[in-house]
Amino acid sequence: MNKKLTPRYIIIAIILAWAAYALWPSISFQQMSEEKKETLREAGKLKVIESKIIKQGLDLKGGMYIVLEVDLPILISGLAINKDKSLENTLNKVTDRLNEPDADFFNLFTSISKEDNLRLARYFHEYGASTEEIISKLRDESDDAINRVLEILQNRVDQFGVAEPTIQKQGSQRIIVELAGIQDSERARDLLQSTALLEFYLVKDAEITQDMLTRVDNILKGNEDLADVAAELSEQTEPQEEKVEQLVSDDKTITVSELFGDTVQESAVSEDTSVVVDQRLFVNSPFSSLLRDFDRDLGVPESNVYTVNKILALPEVEQLLESTSSKFALSNKAQELTDASGNQIKIYRLYHLENEPELTGGVISDAKENISGTGSDIAGQPVVLVEMNSDGTKQWSRITGANINRRIAIVLDNKVHMAPNIIEKIPSGGTRIQGFADLNEAKDIAIVLRAGALPVPVQIIEERIVGPSLGADSIRQGTRSVIIALIIVMIFMLIYYKIAGSIANFALIWNMILVLSILALLQATLTLPGIAALILTMGMSIDANVIVFERIREELRKGKTARAAIDAGYNRAITTIVDANVTTVIAALVLYQFGTGPIKGFATVLFWGIAISMFTAIFVTRTIFMSMTNRKNLQKLSI
Amino acid sequence: MRIIKDTNIDFMKQMRIGFILSGVIILLGLASLLLHGGPKLSIDFEGGTMVAVHFTEEMDVNDIRNSLNNVNVEGRTYDYSKQEIKHFGTPSSISVRLSSQEEEHGNIAQAVIDHLYNAFPENVPEDTQDFILSIEKVGPKVGAELSGKVIMAIISALGLILIYISIRFEFKFALGAIAALAHDILITLGIFSILGLEISLPIIAAFLTIVGYSLNDTIVIFDRIRENIKTRRRDDYLTIINSSINESLSRTIVTSLTTFFVVMILWLFGGEVIHNFAFAMMVGVIVGTYSSIYVASPIVALLHTKQK
Numbered sequence: 001m002n003k004k005l006t007p008r009y010i011i012i013a014i015i016l017a018w019a020a021y022a023l024w025p026s027i028s029f030q031q032m033s034e035e036k037k038e039t040l041r042e043a044g045k046l047k048v049i050e051s052k053i054i055k056q057g058l059d060l061k062g063g064m065y066i067v068l069e070v071d072l073p074i075l076i077s078g079l080a081i082n083k084d085k086s087l088e089n090t091l092n093k094v095t096d097r098l099n100e101p102d103a104d105f106f107n108l109f110t111s112i113s114k115e116d117n118l119r120l121a122r123y124f125h126e127y128g129a130s131t132e133e134i135i136s137k138l139r140d141e142s143d144d145a146i147n148r149v150l151e152i153l154q155n156r157v158d159q160f161g162v163a164e165p166t167i168q169k170q171g172s173q174r175i176i177v178e179l180a181g182i183q184d185s186e187r188a189r190d191l192l193q194s195t196a197l198l199e200f201y202l203v204k205d206a207e208i209t210q211d212m213l214t215r216v217d218n219i220l221k222g223n224e225d226l227a228d229v230a231a232e233l234s235e236q237t238e239p240q241e242e243k244v245e246q247l248v249s250d251d252k253t254i255t256v257s258e259l260f261g262d263t264v265q266e267s268a269v270s271e272d273t274s275v276v277v278d279q280r281l282f283v284n285s286p287f288s289s290l291l292r293d294f295d296r297d298l299g300v301p302e303s304n305v306y307t308v309n310k311i312l313a314l315p316e317v318e319q320l321l322e323s324t325s326s327k328f329a330l331s332n333k334a335q336e337l338t339d340a341s342g343n344q345i346k347i348y349r350l351y352h353l354e355n356e357p358e359l360t361g362g363v364i365s366d367a368k369e370n371i372s373g374t375g376s377d378i379a380g381q382p383v384v385l386v387e388m389n390s391d392g393t394k395q396w397s398r399i400t401g402a403n404i405n406r407r408i409a410i411v412l413d414n415k416v417h418m419a420p421n422i423i424e425k426i427p428s429g430g431t432r433i434q435g436f437a438d439l440n441e442a443k444d445i446a447i448v449l450r451a452g453a454l455p456v457p458v459q460i461i462e463e464r465i466v467g468p469s470l471g472a473d474s475i476r477q478g479t480r481s482v483i484i485a486l487i488i489v490m491i492f493m494l495i496y497y498k499i500a501g502s503i504a505n506f507a508l509i510w511n512m513i514l515v516l517s518i519l520a521l522l523q524a525t526l527t528l529p530g531i532a533a534l535i536l537t538m539g540m541s542i543d544a545n546v547i548v549f550e551r552i553r554e555e556l557r558k559g560k561t562a563r564a565a566i567d568a569g570y571n572r573a574i575t576t577i578v579d580a581n582v583t584t585v586i587a588a589l590v591l592y593q594f595g596t597g598p599i600k601g602f603a604t605v606l607f608w609g610i611a612i613s614m615f616t617a618i619f620v621t622r623t624i625f626m627s628m629t630n631r632k633n634l635q636k637l638s639i
Numbered sequence: 640m641r642i643i644k645d646t647n648i649d650f651m652k653q654m655r656i657g658f659i660l661s662g663v664i665i666l667l668g669l670a671s672l673l674l675h676g677g678p679k680l681s682i683d684f685e686g687g688t689m690v691a692v693h694f695t696e697e698m699d700v701n702d703i704r705n706s707l708n709n710v711n712v713e714g715r716t717y718d719y720s721k722q723e724i725k726h727f728g729t730p731s732s733i734s735v736r737l738s739s740q741e742e743e744h745g746n747i748a749q750a751v752i753d754h755l756y757n758a759f760p761e762n763v764p765e766d767t768q769d770f771i772l773s774i775e776k777v778g779p780k781v782g783a784e785l786s787g788k789v790i791m792a793i794i795s796a797l798g799l800i801l802i803y804i805s806i807r808f809e810f811k812f813a814l815g816a817i818a819a820l821a822h823d824i825l826i827t828l829g830i831f832s833i834l835g836l837e838i839s840l841p842i843i844a845a846f847l848t849i850v851g852y853s854l855n856d857t858i859v860i861f862d863r864i865r866e867n868i869k870t871r872r873r874d875d876y877l878t879i880i881n882s883s884i885n886e887s888l889s890r891t892i893v894t895s896l897t898t899f900f901v902v903m904i905l906w907l908f909g910g911e912v913i914h915n916f917a918f919a920m921m922v923g924v925i926v927g928t929y930s931s932i933y934v935a936s937p938i939v940a941l942l943h944t945k946q947k
Binding site: 059067098099100102183184185186189301302303304305306346460461462463464465466467468469470473474477478480481484485488489492493495496497498528529531532535536538539540542543546547550553554572575576579580581582583584585586587588590591593594595598599602603606 | 640641642691693713714715746748749768769770771772773774775776777778779780781783784787788789791792795796799800803804807840841843844847848850851852854855856858859861862863866886887889890893894896897898900901902904905908909910912913916917920
């Protein structure tokens with residue numbers, strides 16, 4: 001063995017050993033049976049192994065990628081004291097402009113409030129006197145809020161029970177959540193998005209509600225927008241009118257209640273109590289004609305929900321509600337009714353509530369889901385049992401004691417879950433919430449109530465879900481492509497460059513192993529684009545060898561000996577290989593810089609693939625050639 | 640074995656033909672882009688919703704289209720039959736793309752999935768989770784931001800490459816390389832537009848990889864030119880460029896062929912998600928190889944004669 005080559009052998013051996021060590025957990029994990037994994041999981045050892053293996057991206061194993069954005073305008077408006085119209089206007093302007101790319105809420109808020117001559121100190125004097133001071137304090141507040149959101153979401157996801165969730169902050173306003181192998185995307189979405197704001201509101205008396213309906217009707221009658229709303233409305237409801245007529249004439253449970261005044265009752269009866277919207281009625285009472293009487297509440301057929309919400313959001317209506325310190329809220333789920341011809345209709349309940357909650361969810365100390373026991377009127381239905389802390393218990397007992405025989409609405413994220421009559425004072429603080437579709441929903445609500453309400457609402461602005469079958473397909477097809485490409489390239493090299501080709505093939509396999517072990521070491525995530533990059537890397541690795549071999553062939557043609565040709569070939573080729581690959585490295589780095597998830601995965605693999613292929617082509621294959629030429633009798637090179 | 644024996648092709652003489660050919664293809668692409676009002680962007684950039692579902696049997700796109708004319712989203716009925724509906728990889732998979740709407744309420748993606756699941760009860764898998772292949776929802780803000788980022792990425796990549804080549808070679812080489820890159824990107828973009836393929840985030844990644852690959856090719860030739868200028872001072876510039884291309888031709892062909900086969904395998908077997916990415920790469924490999932010979936090198940030659 002040549003002394004000069006010994007250090008090279010040692011370096012290569014060390015790297016090989018290291019690569020084997022780094023890749024071993026991934027390979028053994030792949031071979032592991034599910035039972036073995038389970039025993040390891042119970043022993044708490046699986047996490048250690050999982051931290052050492054190549055992670056699969058969500059596009060390969062299936063899962064959910066969600067970007068949530070914190071609603072800063074709402075947070076800021078919540079922090080303001082003496083809120084008024086001009087602050088609201090400014091915030092609305094900011095919200096409109098937030099959709100511009102790279103918009104920063106606080107910069108916009110500063111500049112727009114300046115334009116509007118809005119003195120921030122009026123609303124935020126406790127945060128400082130000057131605008132700069134206030135803005136920087138508000139920034140701190142928003143940072144604090146997003147950190148709390150992060151913590152609460154983490155808590156919720158942990159309790160939901162997903163394997164290796166990732167929750168991280170992106171920028172100052174966003175949170176990225178990645179959930180692997182999620183089965184029910186809708187459930188996960190609700191779990192993340194719900195603010196979990198639990199509130200208890202007193203329900204307004206029926207007479208006041210009726211009065212309110214009439215007043216809303218009157219507003220609408222004099223309103224120009226009405227024409228638009230009406231047009232939209234008739235378009236939406238016409239096809240359903242017939243069905244509903246049948247339904248109500250058959251369904252005895254729907255009767256005109258005392259909620260409506262006599263005149264309405266009369267006209268409603270004469271119209272067969274029934275149609276969701278009657279055009280004639282609509283002209284006189286545009287709002288209440290959208291509603292129905294439903295048990296002892298107001299009902300809103302599903303097809304009218306949109307219009308009702310739109311009417312309630314009209315500025316005039318909002319003003320009216322504000323002046324009477326009341327608000328409307330819909331029930332969280334619709335009740336399904338089936339008519340004689342089998343048509344189904346869904347009806348939501350509409351509640352007229354006091355504007356200010358009597359009690360909020362901050363007082364909750366524990367929440368548990370349960371199935372209501374036999375004997376109660378809702379036997380077998382899922383419920384959530386809520387416990388309150390001592391302060392909450394005291395308040396709850398006072399509220400219930402003072403409002404016996406009134407109804408109290410339990411409202412979660414602005415949706416009314418139930419509005420029972422207060423029969424007697426509740427001294428214990430324990431409360432049962434009902435109105436869930438199934439036990440899973442009750443379980444999720446219990447989770448979010450335990451984890452606490454978000455200090456500020458969040459919105460999903462980006463969502464990507466890959467189903468498990470598509471992910472499995474991607475893995476299968478990706479692996480197959482890698483193997484086929486590898487075989488074809490290796491056969492080609494063997495035919496074209498003979499023994500030199502087999503050296504290149506050796507380097508190629510080496511290359512693949514090294515890239516994978518670096519991925520394992522960096523705990524990088526292998527995505528489908530990452531697999532594509534792995535295949536491209538094959539091309540790059542082969543290219544480096546092709547450049548060298550073509551150069552050696554040239555030198556041989558010039559009549560040089562095998563050894564001299566190899567030396568000259570490598571020396572000349574090195575600059576070419578480096579120059580040519582650096583540009584691809586630049587492209588990879590730029591991609592890494594701006595890319596998200598899968599693209600980052602592509603860039604990572606491409607970067608390491610090029611770096612390693614340069615190393616194998618320049619260092620490893622040359623060492624092999626050198627040890628070949630060291631054998632004195634080598635005259636002819638198989639290339 | 641050798642595919643390419645010692646060649647002596649006068650590439651520089653064919654310069655004009657090359658320019659005309661490139662010009663025509665680029666113009667065709669630009670015409671198509673103009674006709675379609677720019678490249679067809681995916682929801683990554685435009686915002687919107689994209690749903691892919693898997694049926695147990697082959698489905699006719701028109702049936703799906705007809706069934707989507709009354710989708711119930713939280714009580715309101717929408718007509719989605721005019722949205723983009725097509726097969727997703729196999730005839731039994733369907734993708735529906737919904738453009739982002741002004742007033743979006745409710746979960747449209749879930750509504751469409753539920754609607755399709757109930758509309759074809761005979762042809763759906765029992766488990767709804769097997770039915771959903773993927774759901775993608777991108778808010779308009781995210782899309783707009785991404786477009787800005789992509790433009791920044793491409794500009795910064797080109798800028799950095801320009802600087803690197805200027806340092807390692809000469810400025811005129813950098814200009815030649817950048818011209819070749821612009822040529823490659825324009826042609827690939829044009830072909831995508833003509834074929835009606837979408838530009839999505841992975842396609843942008845493919846574009847940047849094409850940039851890297853095409854440069855790789857160009858620089859191998861430039862490297863030879865640089866070397867030959869040093870050793871053969873008596874020869875004139877065009878001869879040097881010609882023989883440099885000829886000398887590296889064997890390598891160019893071998894590398895291009897292997898890379899082309901590799902991406903073609905990806906195109907054939909890589910699956911639907913990566914299909915268009917691989918296609919962009921295939922186009923890029925061909926165009927990139929061509930441009931390093933017929934665009935980058937002639938421009939260096941032209942710039943050199945102008946310098947004198």
